[in-house]
Amino acid sequence: MANLMTGAEIVFKVLEEQGVNHIFGYPGGAVLPIYDELKNHKKIKHILVRHEQGAGHAAEGYARSSGKPGVMLVTSGPGATNAVTALTDAYMDSVPLVCITGQVPTHLIGTDAFQECDTTGITRPCTKHNWLVKDVNKLSLIMHQAFEVATTGRPGPVLVDIPKDIQFKKGKYLRAKEIKKNNFKTNIKFSGQDDDIEKAVELIKKSIKPILYTGGGVINSGPKATTLLRELVSLTEFPITSTLQGLGAFPGNDNKFLGMLGMHGTYEANNAMHDCDLMINVGARFDDRITGKLDEFSPKSKKIHIDIDPSSINKNVKVDLALVGDVKFILEKIISKIKQKHPDFANSNKKKIGHWWNQIKTWRSKNSLSYKNSNDIIKPQFAVQRLYELTKAQDVYITTEVGQHQMWAAQHYKFDKPNRWMTSGGLGTMGYGLPAAIGVQIANPEKLVIDIAGEASVLMTMQEMSTAVQYKLPIKIFILNNQYMGMVRQWQELLHEKNYSESYTSALPDFVKLAEAYGCVGIRANKPQELDQKITEMLSVNRPVIFDCVVDKVENCYPMIPSGKAHNQMLLGDKDEEDSISEEGKILV
Amino acid sequence: MIKSAYSFSTKKDKIENHIIVVWVNNESGALARVIGLFSGRGYNIDSLAVAEVDQKKNISRITISTSGTLQVLQQIKLQLEKLVPVHKVADFPKNKKTILREMALLKVVSSKASLEKAKKVCKNYKYVILDKTEKSFVFEISALKKEVDDLIKKLQPLGLASVSRTGIVAMTRGYETFK
Numbered sequence: 001m002a003n004l005m006t007g008a009e010i011v012f013k014v015l016e017e018q019g020v021n022h023i024f025g026y027p028g029g030a031v032l033p034i035y036d037e038l039k040n041h042k043k044i045k046h047i048l049v050r051h052e053q054g055a056g057h058a059a060e061g062y063a064r065s066s067g068k069p070g071v072m073l074v075t076s077g078p079g080a081t082n083a084v085t086a087l088t089d090a091y092m093d094s095v096p097l098v099c100i101t102g103q104v105p106t107h108l109i110g111t112d113a114f115q116e117c118d119t120t121g122i123t124r125p126c127t128k129h130n131w132l133v134k135d136v137n138k139l140s141l142i143m144h145q146a147f148e149v150a151t152t153g154r155p156g157p158v159l160v161d162i163p164k165d166i167q168f169k170k171g172k173y174l175r176a177k178e179i180k181k182n183n184f185k186t187n188i189k190f191s192g193q194d195d196d197i198e199k200a201v202e203l204i205k206k207s208i209k210p211i212l213y214t215g216g217g218v219i220n221s222g223p224k225a226t227t228l229l230r231e232l233v234s235l236t237e238f239p240i241t242s243t244l245q246g247l248g249a250f251p252g253n254d255n256k257f258l259g260m261l262g263m264h265g266t267y268e269a270n271n272a273m274h275d276c277d278l279m280i281n282v283g284a285r286f287d288d289r290i291t292g293k294l295d296e297f298s299p300k301s302k303k304i305h306i307d308i309d310p311s312s313i314n315k316n317v318k319v320d321l322a323l324v325g326d327v328k329f330i331l332e333k334i335i336s337k338i339k340q341k342h343p344d345f346a347n348s349n350k351k352k353i354g355h356w357w358n359q360i361k362t363w364r365s366k367n368s369l370s371y372k373n374s375n376d377i378i379k380p381q382f383a384v385q386r387l388y389e390l391t392k393a394q395d396v397y398i399t400t401e402v403g404q405h406q407m408w409a410a411q412h413y414k415f416d417k418p419n420r421w422m423t424s425g426g427l428g429t430m431g432y433g434l435p436a437a438i439g440v441q442i443a444n445p446e447k448l449v450i451d452i453a454g455e456a457s458v459l460m461t462m463q464e465m466s467t468a469v470q471y472k473l474p475i476k477i478f479i480l481n482n483q484y485m486g487m488v489r490q491w492q493e494l495l496h497e498k499n500y501s502e503s504y505t506s507a508l509p510d511f512v513k514l515a516e517a518y519g520c521v522g523i524r525a526n527k528p529q530e531l532d533q534k535i536t537e538m539l540s541v542n543r544p545v546i547f548d549c550v551v552d553k554v555e556n557c558y559p560m561i562p563s564g565k566a567h568n569q570m571l572l573g574d575k576d577e578e579d580s581i582s583e584e585g586k587i588l589v
Numbered sequence: 590m591i592k593s594a595y596s597f598s599t600k601k602d603k604i605e606n607h608i609i610v611v612w613v614n615n616e617s618g619a620l621a622r623v624i625g626l627f628s629g630r631g632y633n634i635d636s637l638a639v640a641e642v643d644q645k646k647n648i649s650r651i652t653i654s655t656s657g658t659l660q661v662l663q664q665i666k667l668q669l670e671k672l673v674p675v676h677k678v679a680d681f682p683k684n685k686k687t688i689l690r691e692m693a694l695l696k697v698v699s700s701k702a703s704l705e706k707a708k709k710v711c712k713n714y715k716y717v718i719l720d721k722t723e724k725s726f727v728f729e730i731s732a733l734k735k736e737v738d739d740l741i742k743k744l745q746p747l748g749l750a751s752v753s754r755t756g757i758v759a760m761t762r763g764y765e766t767f768k
Contacts, residue, residue: 132618
């Protein structure tokens with residue numbers, strides 16, 4: 001008879017076998033046996049957060065910056081419900097998370113016991129899959145499967161709910177390789193035919209106005225996909241744009257890169273999307289912030305869509321050629337096919353798409369990310385630009401909260417590597433950036449980690465500063481403080497006759513004093529002239545810092561595609577605002 | 590006034606009725622996942638039938654009658670295929686190639702005269718009487734959904750007291766099975 005272990009021991013045995021080094025969590029009654037077992041597993045470090053949502057976002061930051069799954073451990077009832085926002089966030093942005101929740105003992109399930117909730121019921125729509133463990137002998141099997149489901153195919157969060165009696169009970173442990181592969185339909189390399197690759201290459205060959213539209217799928221596919229994407233661009237000379245989540249897959253400073261596309265994307269990227277004759281979507285999902293008005297989305301183009309998730313195909317936009325599979329396998333096939341069929345492609349193609357590049361240059365000359373700088377007040381764009389200039393020599397990891405500051409960070413901070421940019425795109429979770437920065441710093445101990453934040457967002461998870469201080473994580477919280485929920489205010493200005501209903505925060509805390517209260521460092525910058533010196537000061541501190549950057553209160557984020565409009569109807573700045581949004585547009589977000 | 594908060598579509602695609610058949614592990618929560626997907630993504634369920642069909646392999650067959658545009662129907666199939674306990678999903682066309690049936694139990698409680706009339710109405714359908722008293726009878730009918738609908742309509746004035754329907758089940762014709 002094999003050695004029997006308790007459920008709690010099995011949990012750690014699986015974590016060890018899966019190569020987990022860090023878990024983010026918060027103890028409580030229904031997970032105490034697992035917490036009791038923690039002391040026997042020195043290889044696994046537990047990071048105590050201050051709220052379960054923080055554990056989830058920290059695990060997300062950890063996962064996105066390291067390429068490994070993030071693991072969180074929380075208790076039943078409120079522990080589980082507090083994790084729901086982070087799970088949903090991870091689900092929307094395809095982040096691999098394994099969430100372990102405690103549950104009331106099996107015999108109490110369904111009796112409205114203390115701290116009981118229907119965890120698997122609540123989290124069913126925000127996980128790839130979840131399990132309620134009713135038999136300790138199935139625990140190792142389920143947990144190994146959980147890691148497999150989370151990390152393969154289109155990654156995402158999973159949840160394993162373990163009743164307290166199962167944590168105490170003794171059962172058999174099965175190693176990962178002893179478990180029959182369940183075929184979760186997730187290990188898709190490329191499900192199509194060589195024929196399809198040939199068709200893609202034909203379209204690439206024919207195109208005179210091509211564009212690559214790349215997304216988070218490239219980064220999820222791993223570093224090789226990034227290398228291949230760069231090779232494809234140098235091979236074809238095609239212009240390339242990226243979604244919010246794809247930033248870093250291609251160097252932000254490269255001349256071929258048109259900047260981010262979508263609602264706050266650049267003029268050249270959006271116009272190129274609208275006018276192109278061939279769109280190659282690599283690992284993006286035609287999100288509504290990207291497409292603008294669907295009926296007028298890129299009307300004249302043939303569309304190729306590369307995605308690992310079959311259900312992404314034709315969900316929002318009908319495409320002409322779907323290549324379902326892992327980005328790196330498909331890019332590799334396309335590249336080798338181009339090389340084989342058209343050895344001199346780059347040269348022969350340069351002339352062919354020359355007109356297109358000229359057109360793009362014209363759009364570029366609008367300089368759509370420009371803004372009016374000031375000598376008296378810090379413009380938020382200027383703050384991000386200075387932060388970039390003063391940190392770009394280092395290998396920097398940036399997280400953000402959600403709102404105007406997030407868009408300014410995406411526009412003005414240039415990334416040249418993948419896994420350096422962690423932001424909540426799909427769900428748009430205010431309060432994501434600070435705990436995410438904690439997870440990033442845990443995964444990358446020696447690196448510079450900055451959360452570009454807004455003062456409203458960061459207050460939602462501010463308690464995690466305490467976590468940063470406890471584990472001596474020198475994260476930098478760079479707050480663009482305009483005292484408004486800036487993006488809400490901007491929409492109210494554009495759509496609701498400047499009725500700034502509840503978007504101004506009075507009685508904000510003094511962030512410098514708040515930093516001191518947490519036991520970290522507070523720095524404030526009020527004037528553009530002192531900004532560089534204060535940022536340098538922040539960078540020289542090897543402790544967590546809250547940087548209160550007092551910026552223009554009423555600056556708006558441009559350029560933008562107003563609601564209900566197409567890619568070629570962008571607003572470039574304040575002068576464009578009048579009469580740009582129709583009555584119909586006003587009821588759209 | 591358009592209600593949508595994000596975008597609106599000016600195109601109105603044709604709505605079609607389809608039968609979606611899902612083979613799924615017979616485990617707790619599996620049905621909830623399938624149904625939750627429909628409600629969560631705003632798909633329609635016109636009827637639903639589910640039971641275990643393979644005890645050895647522990648597989649249930651879920652038959653869902655649904656309606657939507659072709660794009661939505663394709664999404665339903667692809668989204669269902671992603672669920673971990675789902676083995677395979679078939680989209681059966683509602684045409685000659687597919688056998689569709691629905692079973693119903695109907696109870697009529699009425700006067701003798703009405704009961705006789707009710708029986709006459711039933712004669713046009715294949716039916717089996719399962720229970721009889723002087724004031725009532727319970728019978729079983731297996732037919733197309735529309736036929737069951739029609740029969741119910743006809744029996745309503747004759748004392749139809751209770752109806753229980755299984756929802757549509759489906760099978761393809763010929764020797765081939767869906768792989």
